[in-house]
Amino acid sequence: MDFFEAVETRRSIKHYDTDAIMPQATFIKMMDAVMLSPTSYNIQHWRFIRVTDCNLRQDIQQAAWGQTQVVDASELVIICADMAAWQDRPERYWANADEDTRNVLVPMIEDFYAGKQQLQRDEAMRSCGMAAQTMMLSAKSLGYDSGAMIGFDSDEVARLIKLPEGHVIAMMVTIGKAIAPAKPRGGQLTRDETLKTNQF
Numbered sequence: 001m002d003f004f005e006a007v008e009t010r011r012s013i014k015h016y017d018t019d020a021i022m023p024q025a026t027f028i029k030m031m032d033a034v035m036l037s038p039t040s041y042n043i044q045h046w047r048f049i050r051v052t053d054c055n056l057r058q059d060i061q062q063a064a065w066g067q068t069q070v071v072d073a074s075e076l077v078i079i080c081a082d083m084a085a086w087q088d089r090p091e092r093y094w095a096n097a098d099e100d101t102r103n104v105l106v107p108m109i110e111d112f113y114a115g116k117q118q119l120q121r122d123e124a125m126r127s128c129g130m131a132a133q134t135m136m137l138s139a140k141s142l143g144y145d146s147g148a149m150i151g152f153d154s155d156e157v158a159r160l161i162k163l164p165e166g167h168v169i170a171m172m173v174t175i176g177k178a179i180a181p182a183k184p185r186g187g188q189l190t191r192d193e194t195l196k197t198n199q200f
C-alpha cells in the first residue's frame with residue numbers, strides 16, 4: 001500500500017471481526033517495523049505487552065469501561081515505557097556506532113537526563129508515540145485496522161500486567177479487521193490554525 005494511502009485510510013476502529021487473526025509472521029513484521037521508529041539518543045524506551053490471554057483481555061476490558069474492541073481485536077498491544085532506560089546500560093544504544101561516536105554520545109545521555117524526572121517521562125512518552133504511529137500505519141499497510149486507546153484505568157491495567165517500578169503505560173493499541181467503518185472524521189483543524197512560520 002502506498003504510504004499516503006495508509007495515512008489517509010487509517011482510522012480508529014472500535015468494532016472488529018472476532019474471527020480474524022493476525023498471523024504470527026505478520027505480527028512480527030509489524031513489530032520489527034515499530035522497533036525502527038526514531039527515539040531520542042536511540043534509547044528505545046518502549047516495552048510492549050502483547051495480550052494473548054483471553055481472561056486478561058476481559059479484565060483489561062473491565063478496566064477500560066467495557067470498550068469491546070479490547071476483547072474483539074485480533075491483537076491488543078499495551079505500549080509501556082521504561083522511564084529509566086536512559087541509565088540502563090546506555091552503551092547498548094550505540095553498540096554498532098564507531099568508537100568515537102559512542103565515546104561522545106553515551107556520556108551525553110547521562111548529562112542530558114540525570115536529575116530531570118519530568119524530561120525522563122516526557123522522553124519515554126515521546127518514544128511510545130513514535131512507536132504507536134508506526135504500529136498503526138504498519139498494520140494498515142499489512143491490511144489491518146487499528147485503534148489507539150487511553151480510555152482505561154491506568155493504575156488497574158498496570159496492576160494487571162505487573163508493570164515494573166519506573167515504567168509507565170503510554171497507551172494501548174488494538175489491531176484487527178474492522179467489521180464497521182469508523183464514523184466520519186470528527187473535524188480536522190485547518191492548516192492555517194496549526195502551521196505557523198517562524199514564530200507563533
Ligand SMILES: Cc1cc2nc3c(=O)[nH]c(=O)nc-3n(C[C@H](O)[C@H](O)[C@H](O)COP(=O)(O)O)c2cc1C
Pocket residue numbers: 010011012013014067147148149150151152171182185186
Ligand atoms: C492516544 C490516543 C488515545 C485514544 N483513546 C481512545 C479510546 O480510549 N477510545 C476510543 O474509542 N478512541 C480513542 N482514541 C481515538 C481518537 O478518538 C481518534 O484517534 C480521533 O478521534 C481521530 O480519529 P481517527 O483516529 O479515526 O483519525 C485515542 C486516540 C489516541 C491517539
